[in-house]
Each structure stands twice: as C-alpha cells, then as structure tokens.
Amino acid sequence: MAPGIVLVVGKYLLIILIYVFVIIVFRALMTDVAAAAPQLRQRELPQPANRVAQPRPITRVAHARPCLVVVRSTVLAAGQRLPLGDSVSIGRRPENAIVLDDRYVSSRHALILVRDDRYFLQDYNSTNGTFVNGQPISDDVEIHGGDEIAVGSTVFRFIEGS
Amino acid sequence: MSLIPDARRVELSLLVFSALIGALAFVLSCLAGGEPVAHATRVMAVVGALIVAALLMDLLDDRRDHLLLPLVSVLCCLGVTILWRLGDPGTGQHVAASKQVIWILLGTALMLMTYYGLDDVRSLGRLKYAAGILAVVLLGMTMLWGIEKNGARLWLSLFNFVTFQPTELAKLLMAVFLAGYIADRGELLRRTSASRLGLPTVELRYAAPLLLMVFFCLAIFVLQRDLGAAALFLGLFIAMMYLATGRKGYGVVGIAVFIVGALVAAAVFPHVGDRISIWLNPWADPTGKGYQPLQALFALAAGGVTGSGLGLGMADLIPVAHSDFIFAAVAEELGLLGSIAVLLLYTLISFRAYQIAWSATDRFGALLAAALATIFALQSIIVIGGVLRLIPVTGMTLPFLSYGGTSIVCNFIALGLLMVVARDWMPAGRRPES
Numbered sequence: 001m002a003p004g005i006v007l008v009v010g011k012y013l014l015i016i017l018i019y020v021f022v023i024i025v026f027r028a029l030m031t032d033v034a035a036a037a038p039q040l041r042q043r044e045l046p047q048p049a050n051r052v053a054q055p056r057p058i059t060r061v062a063h064a065r066p067c068l069v070v071v072r073s074t075v076l077a078a079g080q081r082l083p084l085g086d087s088v089s090i091g092r093r094p095e096n097a098i099v100l101d102d103r104y105v106s107s108r109h110a111l112i113l114v115r116d117d118r119y120f121l122q123d124y125n126s127t128n129g130t131f132v133n134g135q136p137i138s139d140d141v142e143i144h145g146g147d148e149i150a151v152g153s154t155v156f157r158f159i160e161g162s
Numbered sequence: 163m164s165l166i167p168d169a170r171r172v173e174l175s176l177l178v179f180s181a182l183i184g185a186l187a188f189v190l191s192c193l194a195g196g197e198p199v200a201h202a203t204r205v206m207a208v209v210g211a212l213i214v215a216a217l218l219m220d221l222l223d224d225r226r227d228h229l230l231l232p233l234v235s236v237l238c239c240l241g242v243t244i245l246w247r248l249g250d251p252g253t254g255q256h257v258a259a260s261k262q263v264i265w266i267l268l269g270t271a272l273m274l275m276t277y278y279g280l281d282d283v284r285s286l287g288r289l290k291y292a293a294g295i296l297a298v299v300l301l302g303m304t305m306l307w308g309i310e311k312n313g314a315r316l317w318l319s320l321f322n323f324v325t326f327q328p329t330e331l332a333k334l335l336m337a338v339f340l341a342g343y344i345a346d347r348g349e350l351l352r353r354t355s356a357s358r359l360g361l362p363t364v365e366l367r368y369a370a371p372l373l374l375m376v377f378f379c380l381a382i383f384v385l386q387r388d389l390g391a392a393a394l395f396l397g398l399f400i401a402m403m404y405l406a407t408g409r410k411g412y413g414v415v416g417i418a419v420f421i422v423g424a425l426v427a428a429a430v431f432p433h434v435g436d437r438i439s440i441w442l443n444p445w446a447d448p449t450g451k452g453y454q455p456l457q458a459l460f461a462l463a464a465g466g467v468t469g470s471g472l473g474l475g476m477a478d479l480i481p482v483a484h485s486d487f488i489f490a491a492v493a494e495e496l497g498l499l500g501s502i503a504v505l506l507l508y509t510l511i512s513f514r515a516y517q518i519a520w521s522a523t524d525r526f527g528a529l530l531a532a533a534l535a536t537i538f539a540l541q542s543i544i545v546i547g548g549v550l551r552l553i554p555v556t557g558m559t560l561p562f563l564s565y566g567g568t569s570i571v572c573n574f575i576a577l578g579l580l581m582v583v584a585r586d587w588m589p590a591g592r593r594p595e596s
Contacts, residue, residue, distance in 0.1 A: 010190045011471040015496065017183050018503040021176070021236060025229055025510055028172060032517060072523075134345065134525030148523075155523055 066119065066161040068098070073154035075102050082156070084119070088112045090151055091124075104128045104152035112143075119143045119158065128152060169228040173216055176232035181209035184239025187472055191247040194473030201256075204246065204263050205239045211270045212238075219277055219581070227518060227584040230577055233511050237562040238266050240504070244491050245565050247473045248484050258484055258565050265567045269574030276578030283582050287526035290342025294375045297335035300328040301382040308386070329391045330559070330572040333537055334579075336379065336395060341529035343372055344406040348525070351406050372399075380423070387433045389424065390548070390556025394540050396420050401536040405529060441554035454481045458490035458549050469497025484565040486557050489549045504563070505546065511561075512539040518584045527583040534576045 070080040082088075088097040091109040100109070106126035113120045122140045123130040130137050131150035143149065145160035184205035192199050212235045219226055246259035280286060300318070308328075309317040318328050344351065350368040376399045383392035400416035403409075428435040436451060444452035444459070457480040464475060477483050477491035493501040515535030522528035538561055545564075548555040559569040 007190060007194055007471050007474065010186060010193075011468065014183065014186050014190065014472070015468065015499050015503065017179075017186065018236065018500065018507075021179055021183060021232075022503060022506045022510065024179070025176065025233060026506075028229055029510065029514060029517065131524075134523065134528075150523055 067159050068149070068156040069159060071148065071155040071157050073100075073102075075100050076154060084112060084114070086114050100152055100154055102152040102154065105154075109151055110149075113140075119160075121149060126151075169226075170220060173228035173232060174213070176229070177209060177213050177216060177235055180212075180232050180235035180239060181206065183236055184209055184243065187240060187243040188246070190471065191243055191473035194471060195247065201246065204242055204259060207263055208238050208242060208266050209235055211267050215270045215274055218274055222278060227514070227581050229514050230511065230580060233507055233514070234562050234574075234577060237504070237507055240492070241488065241563040241565070242266070243472060244477075244488060244495070244563075245484055247495070248478050248491060261567075262565055262570070265570040266574075268567075269571045272571055273574040273578035273581075276575050277581055277585075280579070280582045283527045283530065283579070284524060286338055286530070286579075287342040287345060290339045290346075293335040293342070294339030297332040297339065298375065298378045298382070300332050300335070301379060301386075304328045305382050305385055326568040327559075327566065328568075329388065330566075330568040332379070333391075333394065333398070333541075334572055334576060336375075336398065337530060337533035337537060337576075339375060340372070340399065340402045341526055341533050344402055345526035345529050347372075348406040351403070384423070384427055384431075387427075387431050388557065389427065389434055389437070389554070390544050390558040392423070393420060393544055393556065394537065394558070396423075397540045398533060398536050401540075402529065402533060405532055437554045437556070441551065444551070454487065455551060455555055457481065458487055459551060461490040461494035462550070465494040465497045465501075467498045469493075469495050469500050471495060485559055486545065486555070486564065487549055488560055488564050489546050492563075493549075505542075508538065508542040508561075512536075512542075515580050518580055522583050524583075531580055531583045534580055537576070538573075 066084045068082045068084065070076045070078050070082070072078050082098055085097075089108065089111050090096055090098045090100065090105075091107050092100060092102065092105045093107040096108065104127075106124065106128070108124045109126040110124060110130045111122045113122065119142065120140045121130065121132060121137060121143050123137050131148075132141055132143060133148050134150070143158045145158060147158045149156045149158060185202055188202040188205045189199050192201050212231055216231055242259055242262050245262050246256050248258075249256055250258050304318045307318065318326060347368055351372075376395065379395050380392055383389070383395065396416060396419070400412050403412045403416075424434070424438075428438045439446065440451050440455060444455045446452060448456055461475065461477055461480055464470065469475070472495050475491075475494040477494045480487050480490050483491045489501065489504070492504055496503070512535045515531055515538060519528045519531035519535060522531060541558060541561055544553065544556055545558050545560045547553040559566045561569065561573045
C-alpha cells in the first residue's frame with residue numbers, strides 16, 4: 001500500500017465528507033425553517049397600534065372588530081380569528097367561550113373583560129399561568145393591540161378594533 | 163422545536179457521521195506523521211461523550227434541538243486533530259490535544275448540568291443584574307490582578323492553581339444580562355423622545371443601566387488593551403438594541419463609535435497601535451511583530467484550494483497556531499475548500515441558534531438565544547477576519563476549535579443554554595393538568 005496515494009485520496013475524501021455533512025445539516029435546518037414559515041408570516045401581520053398612524057386602508061374594515069388571532073397552537077388552526085364580545089372565558093372545559101383542549105390549560109384558565117372599550121386579561125389561578133408578551137400575569141392587566149397572549153401551547157395575538 | 167418526527171434518529175446518525183469525519187481526519191494526520199493510528203481514540207472519546215450526552219438529554223425531554231451537537235462535534239474533532247498534529251510548541255509532545263479532549267469532556271458534562279439544572283430559562287432571567295455585575299467584577303479583577311500574556315491582560319489565576327480567561331465567562335454573563343434587561347424593558351426602550359438635535363433618541367432613564375454596564379465593560383477592555391473582546395461586546399450590545407427596538411440606526415452609530423474608539427485606543431495605547439500598523443503593513447517588521455500574520459498568510463497561500471493534507475503542511479511554524487491562529491492551520495492543511503467548510507459549520511451553528519431564538523415564545527429565552535447566536539457569529543468573524551488580514555489581529559479563541567479550557571467549557575455551557583431555550587418553547591411549564 002503506497003501511503004502517498006492513501007494520503008491524497010484521504011485528503012479529498014475528508015473534504016467531500018465534510019461537505020456532505022454540511023449539506024445534510026443545512027437541509028435539515030431548512031426543513032425546520034419551512035415548517036416555521038407560516039407562523040412567522042402570522043407574527044408579522046398585525047402591527048402594534050401606536051405604529052399605525054396613517055389612515056387604515058379599506059381592506060382593513062373586515063378586521064375592524066376586536067379579535068384574537070391564533071399565532072400558533074396545537075389545538076387551534078394558526079391564523080384563525082376569534083371575535084371578542086363583552087367578556088370571553090378561555091379554558092379546557094366546553095362551557096368556555098374559547099375552548100382549548102390542551103393538557104396544559106386549566107378547566108377555567110383566563111378571562112378577557114371589556115370595560116369602556118378597554119380590554120383586560122385576568123388569570124383564574126391556572127396551573128400553568130397566562131402570559132402576556134412572555135411575562136406571566138398575576139393581577140388583571142390591560143391588553144393592547146399587538147400583544148401576544150399565551151395560554152398553554154396556544155399563542156394569540158390581540159387585535160384592537162378601529 | 164423539532165419539527166422532524168425522527169429528529170432523534172437524525173441526530174444520532176449525524177453524530178456517527180461526525181465520528182467518521184473525525185476518525186478519517188485523525189488517522190490521516192497519524193499516517194502523515196508516521197505515528198500509530200491508535201491515537202485516534204482521542205476523537206472517538208469526544209464523539210462518544212457527545213453521543214452519551216445526547217442520549218442522556220433524551221431521557222429528560224423529546225423536544226430537543228437535534229442539529230447543534232453534530233455541528234459542534236465536527237468542529238471539536240477537527241480541533242483535536244489539528245492540536246494533535248501541531249504538537250506542543252517546543253516539545254513536540256501531544257499534551258495540548260489530550261488536555262483539549264479533557265476540556266471537551268468537562269464542557270459536555272457542564273452542558274448536561276445546564277440542561278438538567280435549568281428547568282425554566284426564565285429563572286435565569288431573574289438573575290440578570292447579578293450576571294451583569296459579576297461580569298463587570300470579573301473583568302475588573304482581571305484588570306487589577308490579571309496575568310499578562312502577549313501584551314494583553316486576559317488571564318486570571320485562581321489560588322495560583324487554575325488560570326482562566328474571564329472574557330469567555332463574561333460574554334455569557336453579559337448575554338444573560340442584556341437578554342434579561344431587554345426582555346423586561348424592551349417596550350420602554352422602544353419609546354422615544356425628541357432630543358435637542360431633533361432626532362428621536364431613547365429615553366435615557368430606561369437605557370441608563372444598560373449603557374452603564376456596557377460602558378464599564380468597554381472601558382475595562384480598552385484598559386486591558388483587548389480590542390477583540392471590545393468589538394465582540396459592542397457588537398453584541400448593538401445587535402441586542404436592534405432586536406429590542408427594530409431601529410437600524412444603532413448599527414451605524416455603533417460602528418461609528420467603534421471606529422472612533424479604536425482610533426483613540428490606537429493613539430493612546432502602543433499595543434493597539436502596533437496591531438493596527440502590523441495589519442496595514444506586516445512587511446515593515448517581517449521577522450518581529452509582523453512574523454505571526456505573515457506566517458499565517460504564507461500558510462493560507464501554501465494551502466491552495468485543496469490543502470496540503472493533514473500533517474503534511476508546515477502549520478507548526480505559525481506562532482500560537484493552536485489557539486488564536488488555528489484557522490491558518492486549517493486553511494493550510496485543508497485548503498480553501500476545507501476552510502470554507504469550517505466557515506459553513508460556524509454559519510450553520512449561528513443560523514440554528516437564531517432559529518431557536520425566533521421559535522421561542524418566551525421573550526427572555528428568545529433574546530438569550532439571539533445573544534448567544536450573535537456571540538458565536540461575531541467571535542468567529544473577528545478571529546477568522548484577523549487571520550485573513552481583513553481586520554487587525556485580536557487575541558480571541560475560535561469557538562470549539564481553538565485550544566483553551568475556559569473557551570471550550572463556556573461555549574459548551576452556551577450550547578446547553580441554547581438547548582434549554584429550544585426545549586422551553588412552550589410558555590407553560592411541563593406540568594400537565596390532571
């Protein structure tokens with residue numbers, strides 16, 4: 001066995017192997033990106049209310065009523081819109097206005113209240129908590145357009161009416 | 163995190179693949195040096211430890227990131243191979259490579275401890291001020307009692323027993339501080355008021371703690387004459403401010419601040435000025451100060467497109483080839499193709515870390531992952547740029563590749579943190595209801 005040949009073949013083989021590895025990892029990575037892309041688009045859609053200074057285009061009228069948009073969820077379809085009435089309860093049991101059949105959601109989990117066109121979120125001492133923009137809430141908090149509300153595995157975005 | 167159903171299987175296959183790459187690289191350098199192939203047990207120990215770590219982490223949770231470990235595995239194997247091939251400066255022994263294996267094993271253990279110990283990444287966010295203050299204290303201690311090597315004070319000795327590089331630890335602490343502070347106060351930082359110049363500026367009372375902490379770090383780095391770490395911390399700060407506010411202006415202002423700061427530092431400190439003049443014209447002193455960058459350039463040129471082959475180049479001529487200049491050794495022996503592959507590995511690590519950041523629903527977790535991704539990206543750019551003479555040389559290690567206990571251990575802890583964020587992407591804890 002001529003070591004010279006072995007070393008040259010080995011050198012090329014090593015470079016090829018590293019590139020094959022890089023390509024496999026890259027493809028696995030892009031699979032995750034592709035799977036996450038619809039969620040990302042959903043995230044970018046609603047802008048925080050204070051940024052929208054210009055008059056709203058006519059197409060926006062369809063969304064003029066305040067609602068929750070499902071950003072991502074294991075139990076609801078992403079992008080689904082849930083209109084908000086006077087008060088909306090969220091929980092696992094069927095008597096809630098928004099039912100999340102999710103192991104991490106308490107039977108009565110949280111409540112959204114409307115007072116004078118202002119919206120407040122309240123947590124019913126749920127086991128796993130309710131989060132606004134990643135922060136757990138303890139008292140009632142006022143929610144604003146663009147806020148992300150997380151209950152169990154579901155993340156909603158709150159959209160204010162116009 | 164894992165959206166591929168058989169993510170576990172993919173990870174294990176990729177780890178085995180990385181073992182194949184590592185073994186081939188090591189055996190080639192053994193053959194080239196006329197040494198017994200049995201030395202390759204070193205890379206096998208590295209990959210073996212990572213596979214065991216992967217299996218142990220699977221016991222806890224199945225939603226784990228599955229691509230970071232194999233990427234890191236390839237880099238660690240290449241690093242150990244090159245360290246072994248370079249031998250220890252002066253003696254020609256292979257102690258550095260064996261010690262590096264031990265550091266990697268220790269790092270893997272600490273990564274596991276981070277993964278198991280940190281049930282909820284948010285609990286780390288509550289320690290943000292402690293982390294920030296500890297970072298400043300560590301750097302301050304280095305400035306006062308540090309050990310000077312190569313004109314920069316980067317080392318701290320513990321009881322005259324272990325020396326370590328506080329910068330590496332400080333960058334993790336700073337990532338925790340910045341992520342924690344911005345997760346809490348991001349909304350306030352976004353609020354602006356018109357300044358005297360009529361430009362929108364951040365309200366100072368909200369940004370003050372942030373600016374103070376960053377200013378302390380930068381001041382210490384300048385006094386330590388550690389330009390690379392200053393660039394890394396400033397870059398991290400700018401990236402985090404951009405993430406918090408969405409304003410691109412921070413990038414422009416930050417780069418301007420850095421250039422002005424670097425020019426002032428170059429004028430005031432001879433060490434920094436030296437590095438810049440060497441960068442502009444290494445031929446002014448080819449056997450003295452310009453020796454290292456020139457040897458690195460010769461190594462890059464000698465490597466050509468496909469490299470000399472592992473163990474067949476003359477990379478051992480480059481001073482500090484085992485740490486700051488390890489990329490020159492890679493470029494000589496694996497060539498342009500090999501060095502681009504290494505760059506791609508770093509790109510994929512940062513890309514994956516940013517992906518973990520944007521998938522995280524918890525704001526602190528997302529910002530922490532983004533900070534760590536930025537650190538990996540910036541540090542490799544700064545170090546590799548220095549070797550390629552794109553920017554002045556700065557003394558820093560290349561993550562997972564360079565020799566160095568602190569660097570390896572801290573980067574593995576960062577990896578553990580990334581995996582915790584990837585695991586905690588669900589906002590609610592892991593306590594099922596009834």
